[in-house]
Amino acid sequence: MIVKRANPQPGLWNKLQMAWVRLHQRWPNLAASLPFVPLVFSWWLTAWLEVFPRAFFPGPGDVVLSMISLIYKGILPEYLLDSVTRLIVGASTGVAIAIPLGVLIGMSRRANTVLWPPLLFFQAVGDIAWLPILLIWFGFGLTTMTFVIVYTVLFPVVLNTVLGIRSINPDLLRAARSLGASQARMIWEVVLPGALPNIMTGLRNGLGYGWRALIAAEIIVGTSGIGFLMFDARRAGSVVEIMLGMIVLGLLWYVVDAWILAPIERATGERWGMVTR
Amino acid sequence: MVSSGNNAGLSAHNSQLMAARVRSAVWFLIPLALLVVIWAGVVSLFEVNPRIFPSVTSVWQAGLESVFDGTLVRHIGASLWRIAVGTTIGLAIGIPLGIAMGVVPAVASFFSPLVRFFSVLAGIAWIPIATLWFGYGFGAITFVIFNAVFFVVAYNALLGVSSIPMQVRNAAASLGAGRMAMIFEVLLPGALPNIVTGIRTGMGFAWRGLIAAEMIATDLGLGYMLFTARDFYKTEVIVLGMVVIGLLWLALDRLLLAPLERVTTERWGMVRS
Numbered sequence: 001m002i003v004k005r006a007n008p009q010p011g012l013w014n015k016l017q018m019a020w021v022r023l024h025q026r027w028p029n030l031a032a033s034l035p036f037v038p039l040v041f042s043w044w045l046t047a048w049l050e051v052f053p054r055a056f057f058p059g060p061g062d063v064v065l066s067m068i069s070l071i072y073k074g075i076l077p078e079y080l081l082d083s084v085t086r087l088i089v090g091a092s093t094g095v096a097i098a099i100p101l102g103v104l105i106g107m108s109r110r111a112n113t114v115l116w117p118p119l120l121f122f123q124a125v126g127d128i129a130w131l132p133i134l135l136i137w138f139g140f141g142l143t144t145m146t147f148v149i150v151y152t153v154l155f156p157v158v159l160n161t162v163l164g165i166r167s168i169n170p171d172l173l174r175a176a177r178s179l180g181a182s183q184a185r186m187i188w189e190v191v192l193p194g195a196l197p198n199i200m201t202g203l204r205n206g207l208g209y210g211w212r213a214l215i216a217a218e219i220i221v222g223t224s225g226i227g228f229l230m231f232d233a234r235r236a237g238s239v240v241e242i243m244l245g246m247i248v249l250g251l252l253w254y255v256v257d258a259w260i261l262a263p264i265e266r267a268t269g270e271r272w273g274m275v276t277r
Numbered sequence: 278m279v280s281s282g283n284n285a286g287l288s289a290h291n292s293q294l295m296a297a298r299v300r301s302a303v304w305f306l307i308p309l310a311l312l313v314v315i316w317a318g319v320v321s322l323f324e325v326n327p328r329i330f331p332s333v334t335s336v337w338q339a340g341l342e343s344v345f346d347g348t349l350v351r352h353i354g355a356s357l358w359r360i361a362v363g364t365t366i367g368l369a370i371g372i373p374l375g376i377a378m379g380v381v382p383a384v385a386s387f388f389s390p391l392v393r394f395f396s397v398l399a400g401i402a403w404i405p406i407a408t409l410w411f412g413y414g415f416g417a418i419t420f421v422i423f424n425a426v427f428f429v430v431a432y433n434a435l436l437g438v439s440s441i442p443m444q445v446r447n448a449a450a451s452l453g454a455g456r457m458a459m460i461f462e463v464l465l466p467g468a469l470p471n472i473v474t475g476i477r478t479g480m481g482f483a484w485r486g487l488i489a490a491e492m493i494a495t496d497l498g499l500g501y502m503l504f505t506a507r508d509f510y511k512t513e514v515i516v517l518g519m520v521v522i523g524l525l526w527l528a529l530d531r532l533l534l535a536p537l538e539r540v541t542t543e544r545w546g547m548v549r550s
Contacts, residue, residue: 017383024386032390039391056410117308124530125523128488128500132507133515137329212401212482216489219404227402234405242406250398257397 032258058240063247066240075229080248083225086142087214090149091207098154098206099199102161103187106195112162123155127213131220145217152213153206160202164195200265207261211253331513336520339513348502353521355497359415360487363422364480371427372472375434376464385439389432396432399479400425400486408494418490418498425483426476433475437468473541477534484526499525 024031040060046052047059070076104111105119127148134144168191176190218227226245233241317333319325327335343349378388403424407417441464449463491500499522506514 017381020383020387031386035387035391036394113304114308114311117305118312121309121523121527124526125519126485126488126526128485128492129503129519129522131492132503133512133519135507136510136512136515208397209481209485212485216401216404216485219401220489220492230402230405234409237409239406239409242409246398246402246406249402250394253397254394258393 055237056239058243062240063244066238067244067248070241070244076244076248079225079229080252083214083218083227084252086145086225087149087207087210090146090214091153091203091210093146094150094153094206094210095157095203097150098157098202099161099192101154102158102195102199103165103191105158106162106165107187107191119155119158123159127152127209128216131217135221140221140223144221145214148213148217149210152210153203156206156209157199157202160198160205161195164198165191167198168194197265197268200261200268204257204261204265208257211249215249328510328512331516335513336516339511339517343514343517349521352497352499352502353525355495356487356491356499357525359418359498360422360480360483363419363483364426366419367423367426367479367483368430368476371430372434375431375472376438376460376468378431379435379438379468380464382439382443385435389435389439392428392432392435395424396428399428400482401489404486404490404493407490413494415495417494418487421486421490422483425486426479429479429482430472430475433471433478434468437471438464440471441467470538470541473538477530477538480529480534484529488522 020031023034044060047054047057047062051057067076101115105115106112130148130151131144134147138144138147172190172194173186176186181189214225215227215230218225219231222228222231226249230242230245233239233245313333320330320332325332331339340349375392378392379385400421403421404417407420411417411420445467446459446463449459454462487498488500488503491498492504495501499518503515503518503522506512506518
């Protein structure tokens with residue numbers, strides 16, 4: 001590779017590389033969607049050549065057709081809305097519990113000794129293992145699913161809030177205190193802003209897990225939502241709709257993660273001058 | 278670590294270290310024991326219906342019973358075997374592929390949205406299609422674990438390799454490193470901290486995927502044990518299963534994954550905050 005670069009006459013390969021780099025700088029979103037073109041093409045080719053039986057491996061055309069028909073029937077928008085609403089309700093409840101809890105554990109040694117071990121244990125139990133007993137308690141409904149998402153989002157946010165508070169420079173805390181800040185102002189003006197980059201990282205991780213937990217809950221609880229759409233399609237043996245569900249899930253999460261969460265995380269990190277790596 | 282030359286000092290130091298470790302373990306267990314006491318107290322005080330929440334003794338008995346008739350061991354064995362097979366295949370393909378994609382920067386930036394897209398989907402979302410392709414059972418579940426580990430590890434290996442400074446690679450190349458030496462002495466070690474982080478995240482997804490898949494698609498394993506217990510309202514078996522799942526993951530994470538991560542990040546001098 002190095003030898004090639006020393007070459008005075010750039011080859012086709014190097015030109016391609018340079019062109020790619022330039023494209024990437026000018027239109028990052030366009031460049032990010034480009035690799036999907038050969039993927040979709042090879043998917044289409046494999047399906048068209050019928051390497052696998054068509055019922056098991058439909059092509060992109062079939063998926064697009066089923067998407068159009070499901071949008072037309074109003075099923076897809078409704079299910080999507082259901083899933084997203086559940087995620088938002090669950091995640092915001094989770095964060096509303098997690099941040100105060102994290103501040104408590106991070107600020108008080110006593111709370112830390114008492115709460116930290118159970119926290120680790122319950123994190124290890126994992127959201128999905130709660131599903132059977134939740135079904136007994138709350139039945140097949142919104143409560144069960146919200147509980148699962150709250151549970152999933154809670155732990156990464158708490159753990160990262162604590163981590164963030166621990167990583168605050170103690171000099172800052174001492175300075176604020178010696179300038180006469182009350183406990184409430186300390187939390188509001190020093191601790192929370194200082195821990196914010198970590199809290200954002202925790203939220204991003206938590207949503208990543210929460211998203212998966214939602215799919216599992218929708219598959220198992222099964223009343224509506226994208227997870228239910230996929231599992232219902234599985235029962236009917238319709239690979240087309242399963243693939244459609246996966247693509248919708250992937251696209252949606254990709255957009256949320258790459259265009260909303262990652263920039264926020266980067267912005268808080270940079271704003272606070274804590275660029276990781 | 279301070280070594281004080283003579284043996285007596287060293288062993289005194291070691292025993293001090295042991296004592297500290299035992300103390301922290303005890304402090305770790307006390308709150309959990311407290312939790313069990315509260316559980317026992319609440320259940321006996323309010324006479325909670327065993328269909329809603331079991332008592333401590335009934336869970337203990339269910340545990341003993343399932344240990345003695347061998348079902349618990351079989352369920353745990355099946356789950357761990359699936360995790361082991363899926364993870365091994367995932368690592369064996371994910372690490373080389375991730376590194377290969379990361380070698381040339383332009384190629385890495387081309388592939389990374391693709392791998393990222395699939396690592397976003399990794400795990401649970403594949404359960405429906407996996408059960409159609411492989412049928413219910415070992416194949417489908419192992420596939421779900423495999424792809425949870427594979428995509429996350431490949432993405433992190435790719436990130437790791439592309440974060441190695443170009444100067445380091447140029448230096449190695451100008452010192453005459455061949456292709457093999459480059460891979461095994463520069464790229465792989467340089468990407469290792471990222472790869473290990475990827476393994477830990479991927480295993481986290483895989484573990485959840487395993488439980489979910491076992492609830493849906495098999496007749497053996499911890500997830501299945503939980504889900505059938507629900508059909509008969511056997512809450513003691515459900516709680517037993519949850520405790521076992523929690524302890525297993527805690528053991529896996531604390532004894533295997535966390536030390537691995539600590540060792541690589543420390544060894545590479547990349548201790549973060």
